[in-house]
Structure formats: structure tokens, C-alpha cells
Amino acid sequence: MEIGRFPTVLESIDAAVSVTAFATGDLLFAIGAGDQVVGRTTWCRYPAAALRVPAVGDGLSPNVEAIAARHPDLVVLYRSQMNETAAEQLARLGIPTVTLAQDRLEDIAEAARELGRVSGHKAAGDSIGAAIDALLQRPPPAPLVRVTFVVWDNPPMVIGSGSYLDQLATLAGGSNVFHDLAAASATVSIETIVARNPDVILVLSDSTAPPAYSARREWRAIRAVREGRFIMLPADLFGRPSPTAPAAVAALRHSLEAEARK
Amino acid sequence: MKRWLGLGALVALALVSAVALGPAHVALSDLPSSAIVRSLRVPRALLALLVGGSLGVAGASLQALVRNPLADPFLLGLSGGAGLGAVLAIALHVAGPWALPLAAFTGALGAMALVYRLGLVGGAQLDPRVLLLAGVAVGAFSGAITTAIVSLAEAADLRNAFLWLWGGLSGASWDTVLVMAVYIPVPLVVLYAAARPLDLLALGEEPATHLGADVEPLKRRVYIAASMLTAAAVAVSGVIGFVGLIVPHITRLVWGHRHRALLPAAFLGGGALLLFADTAARVSVAPRELPVGIVTALVGVPLFAVLLRRWGARG
Numbered sequence: 035m036e037i038g039r040f041p042t043v044l045e046s047i048d049a050a051v052s053v054t055a056f057a058t059g060d061l062l063f064a065i066g067a068g069d070q071v072v073g074r075t076t077w078c079r080y081p082a083a084a085l086r087v088p089a090v091g092d093g094l095s096p097n098v099e100a101i102a103a104r105h106p107d108l109v110v111l112y113r114s115q116m117n118e119t120a121a122e123q124l125a126r127l128g129i130p131t132v133t134l135a136q137d138r139l140e141d142i143a144e145a146a147r148e149l150g151r152v153s154g155h156k157a158a159g160d161s162i163g164a165a166i167d168a169l170l171q172r173p174p175p176a177p178l179v180r181v182t183f184v185v186w187d188n189p190p191m192v193i194g195s196g197s198y199l200d201q202l203a204t205l206a207g208g209s210n211v212f213h214d215l216a217a218a219s220a221t222v223s224i225e226t227i228v229a230r231n232p233d234v235i236l237v238l239s240d241s242t243a244p245p246a247y248s249a250r251r252e253w254r255a256i257r258a259v260r261e262g263r264f265i266m267l268p269a270d271l272f273g274r275p276s277p278t279a280p281a282a283v284a285a286l287r288h289s290l291e292a293e294a295r296k
Numbered sequence: 297m298k299r300w301l302g303l304g305a306l307v308a309l310a311l312v313s314a315v316a317l318g319p320a321h322v323a324l325s326d327l328p329s330s331a332i333v334r335s336l337r338v339p340r341a342l343l344a345l346l347v348g349g350s351l352g353v354a355g356a357s358l359q360a361l362v363r364n365p366l367a368d369p370f371l372l373g374l375s376g377g378a379g380l381g382a383v384l385a386i387a388l389h390v391a392g393p394w395a396l397p398l399a400a401f402t403g404a405l406g407a408m409a410l411v412y413r414l415g416l417v418g419g420a421q422l423d424p425r426v427l428l429l430a431g432v433a434v435g436a437f438s439g440a441i442t443t444a445i446v447s448l449a450e451a452a453d454l455r456n457a458f459l460w461l462w463g464g465l466s467g468a469s470w471d472t473v474l475v476m477a478v479y480i481p482v483p484l485v486v487l488y489a490a491a492r493p494l495d496l497l498a499l500g501e502e503p504a505t506h507l508g509a510d511v512e513p514l515k516r517r518v519y520i521a522a523s524m525l526t527a528a529a530v531a532v533s534g535v536i537g538f539v540g541l542i543v544p545h546i547t548r549l550v551w552g553h554r555h556r557a558l559l560p561a562a563f564l565g566g567g568a569l570l571l572f573a574d575t576a577a578r579v580s581v582a583p584r585e586l587p588v589g590i591v592t593a594l595v596g597v598p599l600f601a602v603l604l605r606r607w608g609a610r611g
Contacts, residue, residue, distance in 0.1 A: 186456045188396065189464045189585065215584065221459075222319075224466060225336045226583045229320030249393040252469035255335045 060276040061146055062110070064162055067153040073104040080270055096120040102127050108152060112136055137218065138198050142275050143167050162277045169205065169280050175287075177209035178294040181265075182232040182258075187247035189221045198275035203236070206286035228255050234263045234293045236286075238273065242266055263296070265289045299550055303564050307345070310571035314341035317575055319582035340468035344574045345567035346476045347465070347529045348539050350484075352566020353559050354522040354529075355540030356547070357487050360494045360555065361518045362424040369526040369540035372431030375461070376438035377407025378530040383442045383457045387449055396460065397467070397531040404527035407434050412519065422515045463534035463589040465574050472532050479528050483521035484563070490518055491555035498553060537589045539566050542596040549607040569596055 062071050063081055073090040090104060091097035095116050101109055101124065109124055109131040111117040121131040132152065134145040143166035150159015181203055183193035193199045194215030203210050211230040212222070235258045237245055244264050247253045254260050271282040315327065315337050322330045354369040361367075381403020385395050414430035415422050446454045493514045496504040505511050529536070547561040573591040580586065 186459065188460050189466045189587070191456070191459070212583070220584045221587075222583050223336075223578050223585050225332050225578070226319045226585075228332055228336065230583075246391055246393050246395065250467070250469060251471050252336060252339070252467065255331060 060274070060278065061142070061149050061162070062153065064277045065146060065150045065153065065155040065158040067149070067155050070153060072106055073101060080276070098123045098127075102129060108132060110134065110149065136275060137196075139166055139170055139201050139275050139279050142277060142279065143170075146277060166277065166279060169283065170201075172205070174204050175207040178207040178290050179209070179233040180211050180231070181208040181234050181236050181290070182211050182227060182230070183236045183238070184227075184245075185219060185238060187245065187253070190224055190227065191219050191221050192227070194218060194220050198279075199236075199238075199272070202272065202279065202282055202286060205283045206290055208234070208236070208286065208290050224252055224255060228257075232256075232258050234258055234265055234290070236265050236267055238269065239266045240268050263293060265293065300561075303561060303568070307564050307568045307571075310568040310575075311341055311345065314344065314571045314575045317579050319578055319585075335469070339470045339473045340465050340574070341571060342473045343468040343476065343532065344465055344570045346473070346480060347533045347536065348543075348566040348568070348570025349563035350476075350480055350525040350529045350566070351536065351540040351570070352543040352547070352562035352564075353484060353487055354525040355566075356544035356555070356558055356562040357490075357494065357518050357522045358540075359544055360498060361515060361522070362428050363498065363500075364424070364428060365545065366541070367428070368537070369522065369529070370535055370537065371435075372427065372523065372526075373407040373411045373434035373438070374404045374431075374523060374526050374530060375535040376435035376442070377410075378404040378527070378535070379457070379461045380438040380442045381406070382460060383445050383454060386454055386457050387445055397472075400534075401527055401531035403438070404523075404530050407438060408520070408523040408527065410434050412516075415519075421512055422519065424515070427519065459587075460534050462587045463536035464577075464585075464587055465533050465570075466585075467532060476528060476532060480525060483524045486517055486521040487525075488556075488559055490514055490521075491559055494518065494555045495553065533588075535589065536570065536592060538592040538596045539570055542592075542600050543569055546600055546603050549603050569599075 060080055062068060063084060068083055071084070071087050074084055074087045075091060075096075076089045078084055078087075078089075088104070090100040096111070098120055106129060109121075109129055111121055111131050111133040113133045113135045117133060121133055124131050132148065134148065135141040136145060143163040146159045146162035146166070148159070150156045150162075153159075183197075183199050183203070185191050185193060192212045192215070193210065194217045195210070195213045196216055196218035200210045200213060204213075211232045212220070235256070239245065244262060248259050248262070248264070258264075265286070267286070271278055271285060276282075315333060316324070318332070318337055320332055322332055327333050351369055355367070358369060358372065359365060359367045378400040381399040381401070382396055384403070385399030390399060411427065411430045411434050412422075414434070415427035417426060446457065493504070493509040493511075496507050496509040497511065497514065499507070501511050526540070543566040544558070544562050547558055547565050551557045551561045569592060570588070573595050574588050576595065577586040577588040577591045580591075
């Protein structure tokens with residue numbers, strides 16, 4: 035028996051537990067399957083309606099017992115090593131699972147189609163898939179400004195081309211100065227950021243205040259930090275790859291255009 | 297004298313390569329005027345020297361204090377305390393550019409106080425064996441609390457706190473260098489002043505007492521001064537392993553067991569090792585950077601093995 039793969043015969047499901055950081059809100063709710071969701075992780079926080087679903091633990095190592103207690107027809111898992119173990123355990127309990135990659139925008143298109151098919155909302159799933167495909171197929175605009183995503187300051191971590199954030203930036207007209215790094219994120223020296231000299235620093239944060247490190251002297255060696263050129267990206271749009279990607283791209287485009295005029 | 301000249305040359309070479317090499321290309325003729333060199337490379341090199349030196353001296357002193365060659369500045373619970381402080385600061389959203397180092401420093405001092413108190417459990421005397429056990433226990437306990445906070449918290453930020461704990465010198469600036477340069481001379485002088493009694497302590501507590509060492513105050517002074525050095529190091533650069541363990545052994549192989557020579561040699565040796573390791577961490581996989589603790593182990597352990605064969609054979 036193939037474990038953790040997509041169940042082959044599953045006409046429709048009445049109860050699904052989401053053990054992924056986003057599938058509950060962003061996908062299951064977006065395709066109209068919100069009523070069928072009987073469990074979520076504490077990290078599944080979007081949309082607001084998802085918070086009414088009972089949580090079954092966090093997204094790191096699934097609490098198999100708590101998931102089984104919700105009597106789901108299907109468990110949606112993020113594709114990771116730890117979740118493969120959980121999928122095996124759930125399979126032994128006779129609970130089908132589907133593991134979905136959720137790292138890049140194209141994963142979202144595929145996940146929307148698969149979840150639409152198993153939950154009986156095929157049209158809605160296909161429509162989200164098509165919207166993401168269209169976004170990705172659009173020729174990217176000419177770069178307006180050079181950007182760096184700084185996702186952690188000590189050690190300094192930046193986003194490389196493996197991440198959906200790099201995709202969002204490219205689609206919005208931002209050229210990621212660390213696009214040459216194939217990884218999703220990587221530790222670099224502040225010196226490297228200074229040398230690559232981005233125009234704008236992109237920060238994942240719901241706050242509007244510049245990050246605390248911008249007051250530290252070593253960070254002020256970076257021109258964009260000295261000039262206070264930060265764009266704060268709120269978590270609901272930018273915190274994970276999601277069906278709201280077109281809105282995220284439009285919002286980022288707007289901010290980048292404002293920066294380009296400076 | 298030849299050994300000291302050699303060590304001095306090694307430190308100078310380490311300093312020059314740390315300033316001349318980096319992931320960004322700076323032409324040799326531009327080195328003095330480059331902003332990257334002045335505001336990033338030079339302070340980072342000086343911080344590496346000060347942190348590596350502090351860890352070397354703290355390790356040498358603690359190994360003498362607990363008379364255990366496995367003693368490491370972080371074995372006495374300080375890394376656990378510092379980590380807990382840092383994670384709490386992130387979890388409670390303590391703001392400010394210096395929040396993390398200050399919280400780590402406070403956590404390390406808290407662990408130090410707790411270990412010290414536990415070390416006195418047997419009476420008024422500080423028992424080195426109890427001190428070691430208390431250090432391991434406090435470290436494990438605060439590590440467990442830290443892990444619990446990180447795994448229960450929803451903020452992804454907290455998982456990154458572990459990255460900081462692995463150690464690194466990316467927080468280096470003239471501010472950090474200044475703080476360290478003002479702070480570390482006091483514990484360093486205290487330890488150097490204890491050099492002769494530490495030699496006696498190596499013979500055992502009873503013989504040391506008979507030879508005129510005031511053993512109890514000595515143990516307390518050494519423990520507190522070494523911990524203060526380690527706490528400052530962990531606050532500015534996280535937990536950088538192996539320097540405090542390996543460097544004292546290397547210097548002991550070359551300079552012998554006299555602390556008057558051993559402690560300065562451990563300072564310079566620790567500084568040189570961390571300088572070379574940090575340069576390698578910055579340059580070897582550029583534009584990415586390695587955690588410096590990995591490099592100190594990769595550089596330090598083979599070096600130790602070579603010296604062990606060369607000097608260890610002489611007995």
C-alpha cells in the first residue's frame with residue numbers, strides 16, 4: 035500500500051482535518067469546503083472563520099490521537115518527513131491522508147485542484163488553480179527596484195529563489211538581489227547585503243514600525259537600512275503561499291511603485 | 297620566546313586575513329577607505345579576537361578550577377541560561393536593538409547564580425564536582441524550558457532563536473567591540489591575578505591549602521570571573537563551542553601547566569582560532585555563511601590532534 039499518497043477512491047468527504055499551516059483557511063475555505071473542516075493546527079489561522087474550528091495541535095509533529103478523535107474522512111498534511119510518519123500512523127487507523135507540497139505558488143494551484151476534487155468542490159478548486167496558473171504565466175514586469183527579503187537578523191537570513199516570496203517579488207516588479215541562491219532561505223553576511231546594495235528591504239511583519247535591527251550600527255552599513263527603506267509585508271497576504279497570491283502581488287506592486295518614485 | 301613570537305605572528309596573520317578577506321570583493325588598495333572594511337570587517341575581527349580570547353581564558357581557568365579536562369565554559373549551564381533569556385525576550389516581544397544580547401546576558405548570569413548556589417549545597421565550600429553536576433543540571437533544565445516555549449509558541453520567530461544560539465559574530469559592530477573592550481579586562485585581571493594559586497590548586501585542594509593558597513575565596517573568584525567572561529561572550533555572539541575546550545589544551549601542550557603563561561597564551565590562541573574560523577565561515581561558502589561553531593570544531597579538532605601527537609609524545 036502506498037502511504038501518504040492521494041486516496042484513489044474518495045467521492046466526497048464530510049469531515050477533513052487540516053494539518054498544514056494554510057490549507058484549512060486558504061484552500062479548504064476558499065474552495066467552499068469550510069463547513070467540512072473538523073480540525074486544524076494552531077498555525078491554520080486564515081481566514082477568521084477557520085479559528086472557529088477546533089485545533090488539534092501545532093503543525094510541527096501532528097498529534098495523531100487528537101486528529102483521530104475528530105473522526106475525519108480525510109487528513110490533509112503538509113509534505114514533510116515528520117508528516118510522512120503521521121500519514122503512516124493514520125493509515126493504520128484507517129484514515130486516508132493526502133500530503134501536499136505547499137512551498138511554491140505552483141504547489142498551491144495543484145493543491146487547490148486536488149482538494150477541490152476530493153471535497154466535492156471541483157469547479158472552485160479548478161478555478162483557483164487556473165487563477166494561480168494565469169498569475170505565473172503572465173510575463174513578469176520589468177524590475178522597478180532591487181529588493182532583499184530579510185527574514186531574520188541574527189544571523190542574517192535572506193530569501194533565495196527557492197521561496198514563493200522570490201516568486202511574488204518577481205511578479206510584482208522587484209528583483210531579488212539573492213535570486214542566485216537556489217535555497218528558499220539562507221544565512222549570509224551583512225557585508226554581502228551591503229555589496230549587493232538593494233534599494234528596499236522587504237520584511238515579513240504585521241507591524242508598521244521598522245525592525246529593531248535597523249537601529250543597530252552594523253545594519254546601518256546597508257544603504258536601504260540607513261535610508262529607512264523598508265516595506266512591511268503583513269502575514270495574512272505574505273506569510274505563506276496561498277490562493278491570495280494575486281492580491282499579494284498587487285499589494286507589493288503598489289508598494290514597489292511608491293519606492294521606485296523616491 | 298620563540299613560541300610567543302610564533303603566537304603573536306599567528307594572531308597578526310589571523311587579523312590581517314579577517315580584514316582582507318570577505319564575501320564582498322574589496323581591492324587591496326581600497327581596504328583602508330572601504331566602508332565595508334571599516335564598519336563591518338574590522339569590528340567583527342576585533343570582536344572575534346575578544347570573544348575567542350575570553351572563551352580560551354574562561355576554559356583554561358574552569359578546567360583548573362574543577363580539575364577536569366572536559367570542562368568547557370558552556371558546560372556550567374551558561375548556554376542554557378542564555379538561550380532561555382533570549383527566547384523569553386523574543387516570546388515576550390521585548391523591543392529594542394539590544395534586547396537579545398541583554399536578555400541572554402541576564403539569563404547566563406541567572407544560570408551562573410543558580411549553579412553557584414547549588415555548588416554550595418554541601419556546606420560553605422564550593423565543591424567542583426557538585427559545581428559540574430549543577431551546571432549540567434541547570435543547563436538541561438533551562439534547555440527543556442526553552443524547547444517547551446519554542447515548540448508551544450505560534451510565532452515562527454522563536455524557531456529562529458535557535459539559530460542565534462548556534463553562535464555567530466554577525467552582531468559585531470564598533471558598539472559591541474566597545475562594550476566588550478570595557479567589560480572583559482576586569483574578569484581577565486582577576487583570573488590572571490589568580491594564576492599562581494591556580495597552579496597550586498592543580499595539586500589538589502589540600503596540598504594547595506598547605507602551600508598557602510586561600511582555596512575557598514580563590515574558587516569563588518575564579519568561578520565568577522570565568523562565568524562573567526562567558527556570559528559576555530554568549531551575549532554578543534551566542535554559543536561558540538570548542539574554543540573554550542580545545543584552546544586551553546593546545547596551549548597547555550605548548551606552554552605547560554603554569555597559568556601565568558597559560559592564560560595569556562589561551563587568550564591569544566582562542567582569539568586566533570576564532571578569527572580564522574570566522575573568516576572561513578564568511579568566505580568558504582560565500583555568498584552564504586556557515587555557523588562559526590561548526591568551523592571552530594572543524595579547525596580546532598584536527599589542530600588539537602596534530603599537537604597531541606607532537607607534544608603529547610614528549611610526555
